[in-house]
Amino acid sequence: MLGVLVGLCxxxxxxxxxxxxxxxxxxxERLVETIEAEFSDLGSVILVGRNGDEGRxxxxxxxxxxxxxxxxxxxxxxxxxxxxxxxxxEAFEGNSTVSLMxxxxxxxxxxLLETMRKANPAIAxxxxxxxxxxxxxxxxxxxxxxxxxxxxxxxxxxxxxxTLVIVTAGIDLSxxxxxxxxxxxxxxxxxxxxxxxxxTALGMFVGCLLAILVCGGLGLFSGSMVAFFGVPxxxxxxxxxxxxSGLAYMLSGGLSIYxxxxxxxxxxxxxxxxGIPNAVVLMILLYFLAHLLMSxxxxxxxxxxxxxxxxxxxxxxxxxxxxxxxxxxxxxxxAGLGGIVMASQFRSGDPKYGLMYELYVIAAVVVGGxxxxxxxxxxxGTLIGAFIIAVIQNGMNLTGVQSYTQKVVLGLVLxxxxxxxxxxxxxxKLSS
Amino acid sequence: xxxxxxVDFDLNGGECVALLGENGAGKSTLIKVLGGxxxxxxxxxxxxxQPMVFEKPTDSLDAGIAIIYQEFNLVPGLSVAENVFLGMExxxxxxxxxxxxxxxxxxxxxxxxxxxxxxxxxxxLTVAERQLVEIxxxxxxxxxxxxxxxxxxxxxxxxxxxxxxLVDDLKSKGIGIVYVSHRLEEVERLADRAVVMRDGERVGxxxxxxxxxxxxxxxxxxxxxxxxxxxxxxxxxxxxxxxxGLSRGDKVRKVSLEVRxxxxxxLTGLVGAGRTETARLLFGADERESGEIELDGNSLSLRTPxxxxxxxxxxxxxxxxxxxxxxxxxxxxxxxxxxxxxxxRRGWIDERREGQSFSxxxxxxxxxxxxxxxxxxxxxxxxxxxxxxxxxxxxxAEILIFDEPTRGIDVGxxxxxxxxxxxxxxxxxxxxxxxxxxxxxxxxxxxILVMKEGELVGEVSNGNEVTQESLMAMAIGANSGN
Numbered sequence: 002m003l004g005v006l007v008g009l010c011x012x013x014x015x016x017x018x019x020x021x022x023x024x025x026x027x028x029x030e031r032l033v034e035t036i037e038a039e040f041s042d043l044g045s046v047i048l049v050g051r052n053g054d055e056g057r058x059x060x061x062x063x064x065x066x067x068x069x070x071x072x073x074x075x076x077x078x079x080x081x082x083x084x085x086x087x088x089x090x091e092a093f094e095g096n097s098t099v100s101l102m103x104x105x106x107x108x109x110x111x112x113l114l115e116t117m118r119k120a121n122p123a124i125a126x127x128x129x130x131x132x133x134x135x136x137x138x139x140x141x142x143x144x145x146x147x148x149x150x151x152x153x154x155x156x157x158x159x160x161x162x163x164t165l166v167i168v169t170a171g172i173d174l175s176x177x178x179x180x181x182x183x184x185x186x187x188x189x190x191x192x193x194x195x196x197x198x199x200x201t202a203l204g205m206f207v208g209c210l211l212a213i214l215v216c217g218g219l220g221l222f223s224g225s226m227v228a229f230f231g232v233p234x235x236x237x238x239x240x241x242x243x244x245x246s247g248l249a250y251m252l253s254g255g256l257s258i259y260x261x262x263x264x265x266x267x268x269x270x271x272x273x274x275x276g277i278p279n280a281v282v283l284m285i286l287l288y289f290l291a292h293l294l295m296s297x298x299x300x301x302x303x304x305x306x307x308x309x310x311x312x313x314x315x316x317x318x319x320x321x322x323x324x325x326x327x328x329x330x331x332x333x334x335x336a337g338l339g340g341i342v343m344a345s346q347f348r349s350g351d352p353k354y355g356l357m358y359e360l361y362v363i364a365a366v367v368v369g370g371x372x373x374x375x376x377x378x379x380x381x382g383t384l385i386g387a388f389i390i391a392v393i394q395n396g397m398n399l400t401g402v403q404s405y406t407q408k409v410v411l412g413l414v415l416x417x418x419x420x421x422x423x424x425x426x427x428x429x430k431l432s433s
Numbered sequence: 434x435x436x437x438x439x440v441d442f443d444l445n446g447g448e449c450v451a452l453l454g455e456n457g458a459g460k461s462t463l464i465k466v467l468g469g470x471x472x473x474x475x476x477x478x479x480x481x482x483q484p485m486v487f488e489k490p491t492d493s494l495d496a497g498i499a500i501i502y503q504e505f506n507l508v509p510g511l512s513v514a515e516n517v518f519l520g521m522e523x524x525x526x527x528x529x530x531x532x533x534x535x536x537x538x539x540x541x542x543x544x545x546x547x548x549x550x551x552x553x554x555x556x557x558l559t560v561a562e563r564q565l566v567e568i569x570x571x572x573x574x575x576x577x578x579x580x581x582x583x584x585x586x587x588x589x590x591x592x593x594x595x596x597x598x599l600v601d602d603l604k605s606k607g608i609g610i611v612y613v614s615h616r617l618e619e620v621e622r623l624a625d626r627a628v629v630m631r632d633g634e635r636v637g638x639x640x641x642x643x644x645x646x647x648x649x650x651x652x653x654x655x656x657x658x659x660x661x662x663x664x665x666x667x668x669x670x671x672x673x674x675x676x677x678g679l680s681r682g683d684k685v686r687k688v689s690l691e692v693r694x695x696x697x698x699x700l701t702g703l704v705g706a707g708r709t710e711t712a713r714l715l716f717g718a719d720e721r722e723s724g725e726i727e728l729d730g731n732s733l734s735l736r737t738p739x740x741x742x743x744x745x746x747x748x749x750x751x752x753x754x755x756x757x758x759x760x761x762x763x764x765x766x767x768x769x770x771x772x773x774x775x776x777x778r779r780g781w782i783d784e785r786r787e788g789q790s791f792s793x794x795x796x797x798x799x800x801x802x803x804x805x806x807x808x809x810x811x812x813x814x815x816x817x818x819x820x821x822x823x824x825x826x827x828x829x830a831e832i833l834i835f836d837e838p839t840r841g842i843d844v845g846x847x848x849x850x851x852x853x854x855x856x857x858x859x860x861x862x863x864x865x866x867x868x869x870x871x872x873x874x875x876x877x878x879x880x881i882l883v884m885k886e887g888e889l890v891g892e893v894s895n896g897n898e899v900t901q902e903s904l905m906a907m908a909i910g911a912n913s914g915n
């Protein structure tokens with residue numbers, strides 16, 4: 002499956018290959034190289050960048066680097082064409098001249114600049130340089146890759162629980178509804194009990210934790226149906242799916258809950274660790290924990306044994322019912338966590354969240370190589386499966402495929418991925 | 434690894450050839466080649482002098498070869514008639530000619546002396562009846578060669594007798610029969626010839642007059658074996674396990690028994706007499722409705738197998754594939770399953786220690802595995818049983834219940850398992866052995882319990898006066914009241 006993922010990445014890299022304009026600090030560094038190559042003497046310079054973080058980073062770094070080299074920085078402009086025009090007029094007032102305008106690519110082609118150069122020969126003499134463009138796939142841009150990871154975080158987090166459930170030869174259809182229920186319950190509690198927009202970090206944490214625990218409790222309920230009453234997991238979780246969705250609508254009255262503090266989006270939109278979104282960090286952390294749980298602990302061994310053959314496991318002393326209970330509770334709690342992440346991404350809770358998500362989650366698990374008949378599967382396989390889905394969606398967004406078409410393609414690609422995996426296991430024979 | 438190496442095999446019409454060999458000798462592979470389920474790398478296949486190539490199972494069926502596997506190929510929810518004609522229903526444009534189908538099934542059943550209703554559902558039939566359905570299926574398809582894989586393994590004594598008569602009858606109709614079996618006495622009874630295989634090769638053929646148990650065993654294991662059962666001498670000690678008045682439904686009714694330290698107690702009776710059910714109550718696999726269980730004088734409540742294992746009672750199930758092992762896990766993981774507490778710290782498994790411990794048993798009880806990470810499903814029956822034995826030995830259980838410990842296991846591994854049972858008894862463990870094989874019961878046990886229809890009907894000390902016949906008489910209640 003890793004091969005499929007890599008293949009998809011290569012494919013989308015290839016077809017999204019485009020000329021890129023360097024921006025921000027890296028753009029500045031690239032431009033300094035050009036300037037050092039083109040100018041043997043020092044001179045005076047105007048630095049021009051757009052408003053905003055990247056534009057500022059661009060002019061700041063240029064200022065620092067060129068200043069160190071010994072350039073005379075006449076002006077630093079961050080803004081639109083009018084700001085540039087004003088700066089140029091000031092710089093060329095009287096007889097003073099400027100030898101270089103170091104700008105972002107967009108400024109070099111402004112009609113306004115052209116007009117001013119025609120009107121004033123001194124300005125026409127000024128060199129205009131911008132960072133050299135380079136070829137790079139849109140898909141492989143850091144910002145896009147982080148975006149892919151952030152988009153899939155909710156599904157990937159929930160897919161951990163689903164992997165465990167499917168390894169026990171079960172299924173949990175309730176996770177999509179639990180996303181909605183958890184998002185609504187957490188935001189409702191923050192609005193009603195924690196003071197809404199004035200809620201403290203502790204208040205938000207407690208609200209979210211309670212929502213996750215309640216979802217875990219609902220999972221535990223499905224699990225007890227399966228473990229103690231022998232209700233087929235499909236039916237038990239189908240029932241819970243309806244219950245949870247209904248509860249979400251009842252609690253919210255069918256409306257979005259948005260009376261939340263600004264900082265509520267910390268989990269879904271923040272990126273505190275080296276620019277990596279917090280949700281992605283959480284996702285990676287959870288995958289490592291789940292991998293250790295499944296491969297190194299007694300509990301993990303028991304989960305595989307229950308899925309492989311529950312009677313043989315029971316007769317070997319495995320507490321089968323307890324394992325089933327915990328696995329479904331875990332799936333519920335992770336779905337709850339997924340709901341919190343989604344609520345944080347949108348900074349609101351809505352009963353319409355998570356619609357059909359159970360199917361995407363199951364798809365991620367199955368594409369990741371976990372057998373629906375139980376006993377077999379790896380959590381990292383699921384992570385790869387989730388990324389395959391995310392990469393396909395993202396790649397189609399980048400190449401402008403319509404959203405309806407996207408669904409068709411996604412379904413076909415999933416089938417192809419699973420088929421490929423089965424063929425590989427059989428040694429490339431059509432029937433076993 | 435070659436599963437088969439240059440094996441020659443021939444069969445005449447109206448002849449019964451026994452195919453013998455230890456597990457892993459290549460019998461199943463040979464059958465699957467005959468049945469078109471596996472394709473050979475080399476060699477040729479002829480029927481009536483015509484060269485044949487089987488690419489899929491239906492090819493061999495069309496050529497007149499029917500295989501009856503141990504796990505039958507029947508659809509449980511369909512009727513006898515539907516199963517017999519599955520895939521070849523007499524029809525008009527897709528509409529099944531029901532009356533013709535029914536009549537032909539009835540005719541066929543009459544031919545093989547089977548008293549079966551064409552409309553009965555296969556899931557309601559006994560194992561013996563299902564076997565008859567398979568035979569009827571073969572006959573309806575005009576099979577001229579019938580390959581039967583361990584056909585008597587799950588049958589009662591009486592059913593086995595009927596099977597013998599049927600085999601004789603089919604032979605007289607000119608059908609050639611390949612009979613795979615571990616039971617030497619039935620080979621002596623049925624076969625015109627026996628072909629013996631070992632390690633994928635044909636190692637010998639014995640004619641009717643040469644069919645001698647010792648000779649067969651020698652060929653199968655490749656060494657002479659003086660006895661089928663190892664010698665032992667024991668002096669049982671204190672009572673270790675005591676059960677009083679165990680009951681559960683009709684299957685187990687007021688069963689009381691004792692197992693002493695250093696004693697092997699055999700529990701025998703016909704299939705369905707409630708022996709396995711009794712063992713499951715002693716192991717907590719089913720909950721008892723009434724009765725007491727004591728181990729070394731302490732009462733046990735036993736609500737789950739886990740309770741029993743913690744108390745020191747363990748069960749080696751009859752069905753290793755479905756109940757003894759998790760086939761998808763490796764042998765090491767199966768071995769570790771009841772022993773994880775000792776291989777772990779705060780829930781974290783130390784796989785190295787687990788592997789080392791398992792490797793010790795690989796040497797000690799000679800388990801043939803490619804390594805500790807081999808999947809349990811890939812092992813032969815004998816080696817699977819050894820893995821099960823290893824996991825309970827590591828657990829250091831005090832009471833070991835063996836349910837048909839040697840069923841489906843080749844002669845060599847059987848002998849080794851018997852030796853281990855004796856050794857465990859010598860260490861002062863209590864052993865309860867459920868077995869239908871009367872020679873095994875007589876050869877291994879110190880005391881024999883006989884069950885019939887859920888009740889304990891007899892208890893004898895093993896000695897010279899006990900014979901297979903006297904045990905069988907108790908099991909079927911021929912001279913009840915003794």
